[in-house]
Amino acid sequence: xxxxxxxxxxxxxxxxxxxxxxxxxxxxxxxxxxxxxxxxxxxxxxxxxxxxxxxxxxxxxxxxxxxxxxxxxxxxxxxxxxxxxxxxxxxxxxxxxxxxxxxxxxxxxxxxxxxxxxxxxxxxxxxxxxxxxxxxxxxxxxxxxxxxxxxxxxxxxxxxxxxxxxxxxxxxxxxxxxxxxxxxxxxxxxxxxxxxxxxxxxxxxxxxxxxxxxxxxxxxxxxxxxxxxxxxxxxxxxxxxxxxxxxxxxxxxxxxxxxxxxxxxxxxxxxxxxxxxxxxxxxxxxxxxxxxxxxxxxxxxx
Numbered sequence: 696x697x698x699x700x701x702x703x704x705x706x707x708x709x710x711x712x713x714x715x716x717x718x719x720x721x722x723x724x725x726x727x728x729x730x731x732x733x734x735x736x737x738x739x740x741x742x743x744x745x746x747x748x749x750x751x752x753x754x755x756x757x758x759x760x761x762x763x764x765x766x767x768x769x770x771x772x773x774x775x776x777x778x779x780x781x782x783x784x785x786x787x788x789x790x791x792x793x794x795x796x797x798x799x800x801x802x803x804x805x806x807x808x809x810x811x812x813x814x815x816x817x818x819x820x821x822x823x824x825x826x827x828x829x830x831x832x833x834x835x836x837x838x839x840x841x842x843x844x845x846x847x848x849x850x851x852x853x854x855x856x857x858x859x860x861x862x863x864x865x866x867x868x869x870x871x872x873x874x875x876x877x878x879x880x881x882x883x884x885x886x887x888x889x890x891x892x893x894x895x896x897x898x899x900x901x902x903x904x905x906x907x908x909x910x911x912x913x914x915x916x917x918x919x920x921x922x923x924x925x926x927x928x929x930x931x932x933x934x935x936x937x938x939x940x941x942x943x944x945x946x947x948x949x950x951x952x953x954x955x956x957x958x959x960x961x962x963x964x965x966x967x968x969x970x971x972x973x974x975x976x977x978x979x980x981x982x983x984x985x986x987x988x989x990x991x992x993x994x995x996x997x
Contacts, residue, residue, distance in 0.1 A: 701828035707875050708827075709739065709760040711769065712787040716743065717778040718752045728777050729758045732769035737761050757787055763831055770868045786871035796892040797874045802867050804874070805891035806881070807859035813882040815840035818860055821881040822873060822888075835872045836865035861891055 698706075713725065726741045743756040760766045766786075775784050788798050806818065818840045825833040841861050844854035864870040873879075873888050880886075 701830075704827055704876065705763065705829050705831070706739065706759060707789050708763050708786070708833075708872055709766045710787040711758045711760075711766060712755065712783075712785055713758060713777075714755045714783040714785075715780060716752065716754050716756060716782055717780050718754060720752065720756075720778050722756075724778065725756055725758060728775075729760075729769060732772060733760060733762070733765040737765075763827075763834065767834060767868075770866075786868060786875065788871065789875065792874070794889060796890045799890060799892055800867050801890055801892065802864040802870045803891040804862040804864060804870055804888050805859065806862065806879075806886055806888045808884065808886045809842070809856065809858050809860060810882055810884055811856050811858065813842070813856065813860075813884075815842055815860070817882045818842075818862065821879050822862070825876065825879060827876070833872055833876060835869040837862055837869075838865050839863035862888075 711729075716725075720743060722741055722743050725743055726738060729741065730736045730738060737760075738758065739761045740757065740759040744753045745751060746753060758769075760769070770784060770786075773784055775782050785800070792798065809818075819837045822833075822835060822837050825835070827833055839862065843857045843859055843861070845851040845857060846854065864873065870890060874890055876888075878885055878887055
């Protein structure tokens with residue numbers, strides 16, 4: 696019997712990617728560190744990814760909490776230092792996510808397919824008040840919404856909504872949560888939210904960098920002069936499946952978390968994405984050498 700929707704959604708939101716680990720860090724070391732952010736010392740899963748041949752660490756791993764509040768607490772408690780080295784901790788975008796844009800590091804979100812009557816308040820409230828299938832709040836903060844409207848040169852006056860908008864989330868982590876959930880009901884209509892990648896700007900290339908796609912970092916999905924600058928190249932977009940003409944670019948970093956191959960620091964390889972390492976099992980939980988603090992799945996593939 697397959698995993699229930701509410702469990703699958705919650706597990707995806709609670710799963711964190713840990714990058715830049717010292718090679719000597721073990722599963723147990725990772726567990727000890729990340730248990731600090733959960734009040735009842737409870738983890739769902741914990742694993743350092745290893746080479747198939749020599750079983751040596753590849754320098755990254757995954758930690759899954761049982762509660763979204765614990766994952767949020769962990770992310771808010773950064774920066775993190777493990778074994779004397781600063782590491783990157785972020786949401787693990789599901790490995791079956793096919794849009795390269797959703798793997799980059801940015802707090803910018805694109806939403807299309809909006810009704811003409813939808814307001815910026817409608818969008819903000821729908822995201823911030825979203826309740827997960829398990830009944831818990833998503834707890835994602837929107838700091839800005841901009842609905843793209845027609846201009847006089849389009850022959851429409853007064854301006855009307857073009858049916859899409861851009862959002863600023865409070866953090867990159869909030870943007871990650873939004874694209875993991877993906878589908879939201881806004882003003883009575885089901886729509887899909889995606890990350891908005893800069894066209895040829897920061898975050899679009901290999902090793903996309905923390906917080907890529909910030910203000911003034913280039914052409915943001917066809918936006919000239921940076922996010923919110925007001926110059927939209929005539930308002931022309933080609934936004935990932937929404938039939939607007941023009942340039943809505945997204946990065947070529949197709950690797951796990953938006954890092955193709957070397958993940959900035961040189962771990963991983965060019966043959967595949969993170970999350971596809973010979974289906975390595977974690978062995979976390981009661982079956983793993985008597986470790987009793989974790990409530991693991993036992994054989995979660997990565």
